[in-house]
Amino acid sequence: MAASTVRTNLDGKPLNPLTILMIGAGGFIGSHLCEKILQETPHKILALDVYSDKIKHLLEPESLEWAGRIQFHRINIKHDSRLEGLIKMSDLTINLAAICTPADYNTRPLDTIYSNFIDALPVVKYCSENGKRLIHFSTCEVYGKTIGSFLPKDSPLRQDPAYYLLKEDDSPCIFGSIEKQRWSYACAKQLIERLIYAEGAENGLEFTIVRPFNWIGPRMDFIPGIDGPSEGVPRVLACFSNALLRREQLKLVDGGESQRTFVYIKDAIEAVLLMIENPDRANGHIFNVGNPNNEVTVRQLAEMMTAVYANVSGEPALEEPTVDVSSKEFYGEGYDDSDKRIPDMTIINKQLGWNPKTSLWDLLDSTLTYQHKTYAEAIKKVISQPTTS
Ligand SMILES: NC(=O)c1ccc[n+]([C@@H]2O[C@H](COP(=O)([O-])OP(=O)(O)OC[C@H]3O[C@@H](n4cnc5c(N)ncnc54)[C@H](O)[C@@H]3O)[C@@H](O)[C@H]2O)c1
Numbered sequence: 001m002a003a004s005t006v007r008t009n010l011d012g013k014p015l016n017p018l019t020i021l022m023i024g025a026g027g028f029i030g031s032h033l034c035e036k037i038l039q040e041t042p043h044k045i046l047a048l049d050v051y052s053d054k055i056k057h058l059l060e061p062e063s064l065e066w067a068g069r070i071q072f073h074r075i076n077i078k079h080d081s082r083l084e085g086l087i088k089m090s091d092l093t094i095n096l097a098a099i100c101t102p103a104d105y106n107t108r109p110l111d112t113i114y115s116n117f118i119d120a121l122p123v124v125k126y127c128s129e130n131g132k133r134l135i136h137f138s139t140c141e142v143y144g145k146t147i148g149s150f151l152p153k154d155s156p157l158r159q160d161p162a163y164y165l166l167k168e169d170d171s172p173c174i175f176g177s178i179e180k181q182r183w184s185y186a187c188a189k190q191l192i193e194r195l196i197y198a199e200g201a202e203n204g205l206e207f208t209i210v211r212p213f214n215w216i217g218p219r220m221d222f223i224p225g226i227d228g229p230s231e232g233v234p235r236v237l238a239c240f241s242n243a244l245l246r247r248e249q250l251k252l253v254d255g256g257e258s259q260r261t262f263v264y265i266k267d268a269i270e271a272v273l274l275m276i277e278n279p280d281r282a283n284g285h286i287f288n289v290g291n292p293n294n295e296v297t298v299r300q301l302a303e304m305m306t307a308v309y310a311n312v313s314g315e316p317a318l319e320e321p322t323v324d325v326s327s328k329e330f331y332g333e334g335y336d337d338s339d340k341r342i343p344d345m346t347i348i349n350k351q352l353g354w355n356p357k358t359s360l361w362d363l364l365d366s367t368l369t370y371q372h373k374t375y376a377e378a379i380k381k382v383i384s385q386p387t388t389s
């Protein structure tokens, strides 16, 4: 087992086992990060969240080989005096906690702003005051829209990377007007990034900021009516999985023209582990973490997921697998969208030598295999039940 051998960092220095406070450990990214750390490193995790379902398999039974290295703390960071003590006990704090589903940004803007800015403040403050290192999860949404999106549709400049490539140290953050409440999330994330950066500059906080570009894979969000609210709207992977599982049409918001790059969660987690174990290379940096080779429009994503799911489930796809819906109908007033997201990889390449490996087809294949195995039977049961009026 890797945990008993001597681990070294990228510079060949031996690594001492760390105690890591992971806030939001029970979420999608947290669950994969916990798994990776427990399986491949000797580090200890203080896992903090209000939920633990997604890491239950890591916490029980107590006979698990890593039992002494993970401790779950059911805490809401909004109001719990134990937070500072846990930060003091740890070598490193990783903050993943956030409201981060777009359906909430325009419908629950206050909760969104509080969660992504106000609630993150004490974490930054305690790390700074106690001289503790912080890895904070921000988002690719801080870039907002591309400069190219303001050019005429047929402008050849739209093909020029100078107008769309998103660079940590160079690109501006371009959001819509205040009434477009979609940007409440991006704006709160931007302000907490600025605060962390300022704590670094003025008070010497050792920090790393991560900007994930659409990380996807098993355990992302929830399937409405199965392990989440039946009226809930998760992120696109779970929305499309839900429709495929139920043999319903996949809804394309405003024609599905927006573009995204998707990265497999297992590739992305490797980048985070490199940040954890190489503070000299990661401190003071903001890192894009995404896969620039996996770009599709949302329409193409829907088509690909439909084809992959037909393979995985053995059931033929619907004749018309998609349907167009307006953003107002799907998300309500105040929705807006990022047009295109291609991460520049120069900084993460240079500092950590990280590159994503998994193609979009392969990552959808393993993810939809997981979705099918996990949910198909439960969905069949729900569908076969008579509806009560
Ligand atoms: N998944 C992505 O592609 C992606 C993209 C960009 C940014 N991010 C950022 O990465 C982080 C993690 O994202 P995720 O996809 O794992 O989301 P997630 O919703 O699955 O995980 C967030 C976790 O934080 C917990 N949490 C929220 N508020 C809390 C509080 N007050 N106290 C304690 N726990 C709390 C939630 O219960 C949840 O388990 C977020 O900050 C998100 O903004 C993710």
Ligand SMILES: O=c1ccn([C@@H]2O[C@H](COP(=O)(O)OP(=O)(O)O[C@H]3OC[C@@H](O)[C@H](O)[C@H]3O)[C@@H](O)[C@H]2O)c(=O)[nH]1
Pocket (backbone or CB within 6 Å): 100, 101, 102, 138, 139, 140, 141, 212, 213, 214, 234, 235, 236, 237, 239, 240, 250, 251, 252, 253, 254, 256, 258, 260, 298, 337, 338
């Ligand atoms: O059923 C659906 C769901 C979503 N969509 C579209 O698919 C695209 C992707 O939507 P997602 O729900 O995955 O979320 P977005 O990529 O817009 O934002 C995400 O980006 C990074 C993180 O900070 C957050 O996880 C989230 O804000 C959007 O254009 C959305 O309008 C559909 O067309 N149909």
